[in-house]
Amino acid sequence: MKIFPKLLTFALAALLAVSGCAGNKKLDPRTASFPVPAFTPPAIIEETLSGGAKVFLLPDRDIPLVRVYLSFRGGAIFDPPEKAGLSQVTGIAWRSGGTLARTPSEFDDLADSLAIEVGLSLGRQTGAAHLDVLSRDLETGLDLLAELLFTPAFGEERLALAMEQVKGTVLREEENPEALVFREFRRAMYRGTPRGVVPTVATVEAITREDAQKLHGELLKNSAWVIGVVGDFDPEAMKTLLEKRFGSLPGEGPSFIPPPPPAEPEPTMIVVPGKPGQATLLWADLAPSLESPQKTPLDLADYLLGGGGFQSRLMRRIRTDEGLSYSVSSFYSPFREFGVAGVSGQTSSQNLPKVWEIMAEEMKALSSDGVSEEELSRAKESMANSQIFRYRDNASILQRRMGLSLIGLPPDLAEKQFEELKATGREAVREAAKVYRPDSGILVVIGEVEEKNEVFRGFRVIKAE
Known part of the structure; x- marks a missing residue:
């Protein structure tokens, strides 16, 4: 079964259908919406x-x-x-x-x-x-x-x-x-x-x-x-x-067993010397694992916060509105035993406190004020389409199955989470976003920083050599 050609044909048909309905009006890629293709993996x-x-x-x-x-x-x-x-x-x-x-x-x-x-x-x-x-x-x-x-x-x-x-x-x-x-x-x-x-x-x-x-x-x-x-x-x-x-390769040997998840970290700011006038920062904390029921809602929260590129909250506010950073994003990396979620960005040393202040505000707003239906709908559509195209060919599908087997996860995990994505609501996203606690976790800064600035209060400061 060839997944990619079928999806491409589907997408082209949808594009032609929308263009036909619009007459001579040009399609606006910023507002265009297409139905998510069905995903049925081939039998392995x-x-x-x-x-x-x-x-x-x-x-x-x-x-x-x-x-x-x-x-x-x-x-x-x-x-x-x-x-x-x-x-x-x-x-x-x-x-x-x-x-x-x-x-x-x-x-x-x-x-x-x-x-x-x-x-x-x-x-x-x-x-x-x-x-x-x-x-x-x-x-x-x-x-x-x-x-x-x-x-x-x-x-x-x-x-x-x-x-x-x-x-x-x-x-x-x-x-x-x-x-x-x-x-x-x-x-x-x-x-x-x-x-x-x-x-x-x-x-x-x-x-x-x-x-x-x-x-x-x-x-x-x-x-x-x-x-x-x-x-x-x-x-x-x-x-x-x-x-x-x-035939001699073992299926489950006694060595190379992953270590247990790390302990909850003490709020700490690591300061590493960098180039004068420049600053790179990263904040992150522990987050839900791959099998957690909060995994899919947090995927959506991450997309809305900073993982969704120019449409994300951090990018719009810090880069587009304030002009404080060229690069800013969020990430969520779930593993078998635990996960890590955080934000990162590059700015000037002078603007570093303001950038961190906005990051903290947006993280708190996502869990307190939640998301709009329009935001959520756009994020779900984009993520659903991106998940489909991750399995662009049979080799990708096979490697995903192998990866799940190697770490002991269910073979249909991806399909289940695809269905969860469609069913996830605003409240679930707001609840999952509580993992963003900017007064905890680890904050790392490469460059110059005013450690006593009020926005960094509560972090124990460690200066790296």
């Missing part, structure tokens, strides 16, 4: 390999291409504090360093000669590998993927290059206020837990080849793995091919 075949790894298969014979995805638990939050950055270094060296049977250039040359794409990386909490291959070369592609997965070389030269790359990322982060403000927030919010550990040049330089090899072995033996395949293949034959190469 679910299997289990002998080692326990779950397999999700989605045949699609339209073009002679097969895409294979592997996801697994593991990543930066599990790195030893004294060797923070190990996962990132390992992921880079794993993919770029060749295998025990082939040098890096031999591996890449073979893949290139057959138009095969192989990738592998480790993120903060999960890792991923993928293979894109023409169906006629499927077995060769699977062999290459398995060779890389199970027998990487981790040569000293490539490992050293990976370490230099990660050290460069650490140093560049120090010069990027937007990246730095989120890093310092994580450090403060998750202080004393694995999520709060931040790589430094020293911790990266402490990493050895043995560390990478040990992490690789632990991931293969004791992590949790899911596999997904979409494209031109026969399901029964594919299961046999996967079992032969990846």
Whole structure:
């Protein structure tokens, strides 16, 4: 089933219908409204390999291409504090360093000669590998993927290059206020837990080849793995091919279990030196998790507050009306165990107190005064359409299913929350917005700040070096 072409046809038909009804009158994109397309995901075949790894298969014979995805638990939050950055270094060296049977250039040359794409990386909490291959070369592609997965070389030269790359990322982060403000927030919010550990040049330089090899072995033996395949293949034959190469991967290992949610933070303002005259700020606090009944209402509240771009309250007031900031937004990041919601922006040091004052006012107004029916209707329509187009093709749908399975969430969570979106009312949004408590949480400022200004009263101030 091809979701995107059908949605595109639907959207074009709706556009023509509206244009026809309007006669010669031009369509105004600011006021135009279209019905939300129905979303019915395609059927996915679910299997289990002998080692326990779950397999999700989605045949699609339209073009002679097969895409294979592997996801697994593991990543930066599990790195030893004294060797923070190990996962990132390992992921880079794993993919770029060749295998025990082939040098890096031999591996890449073979893949290139057959138009095969192989990738592998480790993120903060999960890792991923993928293979894109023409169906006629499927077995060769699977062999290459398995060779890389199970027998990487981790040569000293490539490992050293990976370490230099990660050290460069650490140093560049120090010069990027937007990246730095989120890093310092994580450090403060998750202080004393694995999520709060931040790589430094020293911790990266402490990493050895043995560390990478040990992490690789632990991931293969004791992590949790899911596999997904979409494209031109026969399901029964594919299961046999996967079992032969990846049958040993565990479905639920004892390692890389996510740590518990962080404790409620004390109201704290972290001040980090920055460029003279400039300020970047971020405020955030704990919020509902992915399965919380408040998740969908808070999605809407976030959209209205600052996540909806130029139509959002923060953007209209701080940028359009007051001209105090070029960039301002809000965010809501729900995870399996907890969530985080907040606001961020960039301004001048002089305007920083005023920007924060307006942010605090708008957060409080959303939970006290609520939202209008017009605002809510516009937000629901926009969010519903954006959710539809997140699943623009079968690969996107398959990867979403894999992600839910890996973290132990119901397979129909997205469909349920899509229905919740349509049913959510103004009161539910107002109630969910109570998570915005600007007198609590963590406030991070990169740049100059008048710490004793009345608008920052109540925050314990910590100056970072």
